[in-house]
Amino acid sequence: MDQPVLELVDGTKDFLGTRALDHVSFALRPGEIHALVGENGAGKSTLIKVLTGVYRPDSGELRHRGRPVSFSRPVQAQQAGISTIYQEVNLVPLRSVAGNVFLGREPRRLGLIDWRRTNELAGELLAGYGIDVDVRRPLGTLGVGTQQMVALARAVSTDAGVVIMDEPTSSLEPREVETLFAVVERLHSRGIAILYVSHRMDELYRICDRVTVLRDGKLVHTGALAEVPRIELVSMMLGRSIGEIERHGATTFSDEGHVAGAEPLLRAEGLTSTPKLSDVSVSIRPGEVVGLAGLLGSGRSETARAIVGAFPLQSGTVYLAGKPLRPTVGAAVRSGVAMLAEDRKADGIIGNLSVRENIVLAALPRLSRFGVVSRARQDRIVETFMTRLRIKASSPDQPVAELSGGNQQKVLLARWLATEPQVLLLDEPTRGIDVGAKAEVQALIDELAADGLGVLLISSDMEELVDGSDRVVVLRDGAVVDELSGDAVSADNVLAAIAAPTTGAGT
Amino acid sequence: MTVTEATPRIGRAQLTRWLQDYGVYAAVIVIVLVNIAFTANFLSIGNLRTQLVQAAPVAIVALGMAMVIGTEGVDLSVGSVMALSAALIPLYLGYGALPAIIVALLAGLLAGTFSGFLVARVGIQPIVATLALLVGGRGLALVIAGGQLRDVRDRSFLALGSADLFGIPISVLVAAVLAVIVGLVVSRTTFGRRLVAIGGNRPAAQLAGLPVTKVLIGVYAISGLLAAVAGVLYTSRLGAGDPANAGLLMELSAITAVVVGGTPLSGGRVRILGTLAGALLMQLVAATLIKNNLPNSTAQMVQAAIIVAAVWAARERGRR
Numbered sequence: 135m136d137q138p139v140l141e142l143v144d145g146t147k148d149f150l151g152t153r154a155l156d157h158v159s160f161a162l163r164p165g166e167i168h169a170l171v172g173e174n175g176a177g178k179s180t181l182i183k184v185l186t187g188v189y190r191p192d193s194g195e196l197r198h199r200g201r202p203v204s205f206s207r208p209v210q211a212q213q214a215g216i217s218t219i220y221q222e223v224n225l226v227p228l229r230s231v232a233g234n235v236f237l238g239r240e241p242r243r244l245g246l247i248d249w250r251r252t253n254e255l256a257g258e259l260l261a262g263y264g265i266d267v268d269v270r271r272p273l274g275t276l277g278v279g280t281q282q283m284v285a286l287a288r289a290v291s292t293d294a295g296v297v298i299m300d301e302p303t304s305s306l307e308p309r310e311v312e313t314l315f316a317v318v319e320r321l322h323s324r325g326i327a328i329l330y331v332s333h334r335m336d337e338l339y340r341i342c343d344r345v346t347v348l349r350d351g352k353l354v355h356t357g358a359l360a361e362v363p364r365i366e367l368v369s370m371m372l373g374r375s376i377g378e379i380e381r382h383g384a385t386t387f388s389d390e391g392h393v394a395g396a397e398p399l400l401r402a403e404g405l406t407s408t409p410k411l412s413d414v415s416v417s418i419r420p421g422e423v424v425g426l427a428g429l430l431g432s433g434r435s436e437t438a439r440a441i442v443g444a445f446p447l448q449s450g451t452v453y454l455a456g457k458p459l460r461p462t463v464g465a466a467v468r469s470g471v472a473m474l475a476e477d478r479k480a481d482g483i484i485g486n487l488s489v490r491e492n493i494v495l496a497a498l499p500r501l502s503r504f505g506v507v508s509r510a511r512q513d514r515i516v517e518t519f520m521t522r523l524r525i526k527a528s529s530p531d532q533p534v535a536e537l538s539g540g541n542q543q544k545v546l547l548a549r550w551l552a553t554e555p556q557v558l559l560l561d562e563p564t565r566g567i568d569v570g571a572k573a574e575v576q577a578l579i580d581e582l583a584a585d586g587l588g589v590l591l592i593s594s595d596m597e598e599l600v601d602g603s604d605r606v607v608v609l610r611d612g613a614v615v616d617e618l619s620g621d622a623v624s625a626d627n628v629l630a631a632i633a634a635p636t637t638g639a640g641t
Numbered sequence: 642m643t644v645t646e647a648t649p650r651i652g653r654a655q656l657t658r659w660l661q662d663y664g665v666y667a668a669v670i671v672i673v674l675v676n677i678a679f680t681a682n683f684l685s686i687g688n689l690r691t692q693l694v695q696a697a698p699v700a701i702v703a704l705g706m707a708m709v710i711g712t713e714g715v716d717l718s719v720g721s722v723m724a725l726s727a728a729l730i731p732l733y734l735g736y737g738a739l740p741a742i743i744v745a746l747l748a749g750l751l752a753g754t755f756s757g758f759l760v761a762r763v764g765i766q767p768i769v770a771t772l773a774l775l776v777g778g779r780g781l782a783l784v785i786a787g788g789q790l791r792d793v794r795d796r797s798f799l800a801l802g803s804a805d806l807f808g809i810p811i812s813v814l815v816a817a818v819l820a821v822i823v824g825l826v827v828s829r830t831t832f833g834r835r836l837v838a839i840g841g842n843r844p845a846a847q848l849a850g851l852p853v854t855k856v857l858i859g860v861y862a863i864s865g866l867l868a869a870v871a872g873v874l875y876t877s878r879l880g881a882g883d884p885a886n887a888g889l890l891m892e893l894s895a896i897t898a899v900v901v902g903g904t905p906l907s908g909g910r911v912r913i914l915g916t917l918a919g920a921l922l923m924q925l926v927a928a929t930l931i932k933n934n935l936p937n938s939t940a941q942m943v944q945a946a947i948i949v950a951a952v953w954a955a956r957e958r959g960r961r
Binding site: 442444463464466467468473475480481482483484485486487491494495496498499502505506507509549 | 829830831832834837838841842844845846847850851852909910
């Protein structure tokens with residue numbers, strides 16, 4: 135076997151008491167295209183950052199071409215021939231294409247940048263990869279796909295032996311994906327090792343030789359990709375071996391399904407926003423919990439956001455009780471459609487405000503007369519929900535940032551329940567909260583559905599999704615690929631639907 | 642403060658926190674005591690009146706500025722808005738004092754709305770959007786006034802700047818009433834609560850369905866209105882519409898008062914009482930040094946030191 139070009143041996147990395155990488159060994163062989171997969175928090179980004187010198191491992195050894203190395207800065211990894219292409223192109227949009235390709239190492243004459251030569255060289259380089267653009271145009275005026283190609287060309291022109299690509303296709307059109315793959319093939323044939331991070335099964339199986347699966351910071355599997363069936367790969371990512379999941383597992387959801395009304399309360403039709411969503415339709419009946427399944431990047435969060443008008447759509451309509459809903463968050467909230475956002479810190483809590491202020495934020499109009507907030511009504515609501523959801527805070531005046539994750543999540547749930555919604559969209563409601571709070575939140579979801587609310591549940595926790603949902607809609611690459619209801623709602627079936635190869639053209 | 646959390650660096654963390662919450666009041670008390678001890682006639686009614694009257698316009702502008710800063714914005718146009726109102730008043734005094742004042746206030750409201758529109762709807766950074774009006778507004782004011790100082794002779798208008806009501810100068814009363822109103826708006830109304838939420842975490846406010854655009858435009862409109870009020874008072878006190886000098890560098894004085902008063906530039910918090918104390922503190926510092934025969938340049942350096950101290954306290958808190 136060839137000596138690996140880049141290797142991490144028994145690497146561990148902690149962040150503030152959380153183990154992001156737990157004794158992971160990883161080897162990238164020369165000339166291979168190696169897939170790196172895992173769900174949110176699996177440790178992919180940490181691994182990449184350790185490999186590229188952004189982080190130093192707390193223990194373990196990084197080896198480059200067999201020799202132990204210690205990159206103290208990313209630039210050192212770059213000098214060693216390790217290039218990284220991020221999801222979002224991190225070049226200078228206002229600079230010309232040529233200027234970007236040679237950023238920081240422009241050909242010079244008498245100490246000044248020799249632009250003629252820069253343009254010539256850049257043109258030749260890009261043409262070599264079949265990219266035909268005017269190299270004097272500002273990079274920002276090109277499409278995302280072309281920008282990515284420029285970033286790639288820049289990376290490999292620095293004599294890279296290793297290229298790390300972090301979800302390069304997530305914002306590309308199918309046609310751009312093809313061009314990208316052609317470039318990847320060319321790099322491959324030149325013997326450059328590529329670490330390829332993506333959630334798109336079809337892409338992985340098409341271009342990758344080997345695969346490494348991470349979960350919760352641990353190495354789950356590494357080996358030839360062709361030997362791993364899709365469904366097994368998905369189950370390794372999600373952490374369930376096939377057949378392991380019981381329908382009624384360790385969650386606090388009740389065993390009975392909910393008695394759902396016949397008419398849909400909310401109907402989303404043909405939600406489309408290329409390349410993230412294509413023709414997604416979901417309906418939720420009163421008293422029903424609808425699960426939304428899919429891998430990271432499959433369009434789950436985007437679907438929830440689009441329903442409340444927080445994700446711009448090219449086409450598609452959301453109907454609430456048969457009437458079309460104006461696509462703004464304000465209109466959705468007023469009509470009784472509320473969304474608990476996935477990122478609690480960034481999109482949920484307002485950290486320096488008190489628990490009280492956070493709870494009543496969305497319900498202010500209902501607590502006010504002529505724009506003046508009624509303290510009595512506000513305190514009643516806050517009191518009610520702090521008791522009902524058992525929010526632990528020293529007082530309603532405590533800044534919400536000082537609460538634990540679970541209590542913050544409860545504050546956000548209280549914020550939405552205070553608006554007396556008809557439909558509640560929950561994006562990862564139990565992620566990153568402690569076991570006790572998790573059980574309470576799950577029980578609450580059950581209770582709300584029993585009260586007649588329509589609930590959309592997004593969860594990467596397969597058990598929670600399968601146990602909690604009456605019906606599961608499966609998304610892949612931004613499209614609905616399956617819908618399971620009744621007894622068909624099982625982890626096996628969800629996994630199978632996620633893993634099934636895409637039929638027809640496009641990825 | 643109800644929070645009693647135990648941090649390892651208890652001494653320093655608590656000190657900076659206390660400084661940020663109460664430092665400005667402590668500083669005002671200290672400087673008053675120093676003056677009682679060293680400055681002749683400091684406690685005379687005449688002197689106290691002068692100090693308050695001088696601090697009033699800054700305080701009024703700073704009230705609006707505090708709201709804008711609470712949304713994580715800044716309004717650099719306030720001085721030029723004062724100039725606009727100073728330019729308009731002499732032109733409309735012929736119709737009476739009240740119509741002239743109304744025209745001036747409407748102009749301020751309009752200017753603020755325009756800034757708010759640029760910030761909230763067009764998405765221009767607050768510092769850039771209001772810089773446009775800072776530069777353009779004074780130019781416009783000078784054009785309106787024909788480039789010159791115009792005397793104001795209307796008695797009832799002049800009374801605003803010189804007369805008393807219940808023994809208190811009218812401008813000080815106006816500042817006090819406005820402070821109470823702004824304080825209530827910030828703490829008790831949906832508008833105020835939303836403003837602070839938007840400043841605290843804009844994406845979250847948006848996803849909570851708050852009318853972010855409307856609130857932001859409203860905040861800048863109020864700032865413009867309050868600047869126009871200050872312009873009216875300034876013009877009345879001076880007895881002339883002076884667009885070249887009215888409100889010159891007012892944006893900096895107002896921002897200083899707000900920051901010294903403990904409102905963080907990162908938004909999410911508006912401190913009305915602190916802002917008033919901040920305006921008063923800066924006025925007293927300048928007055929104290931001048932009365933004790935130190936040059937104005939020394940006063941400026943002391944003021945700078947206070948600003949640095951305030952920002953330092955705020956930074957310590959931000960890192961917590």
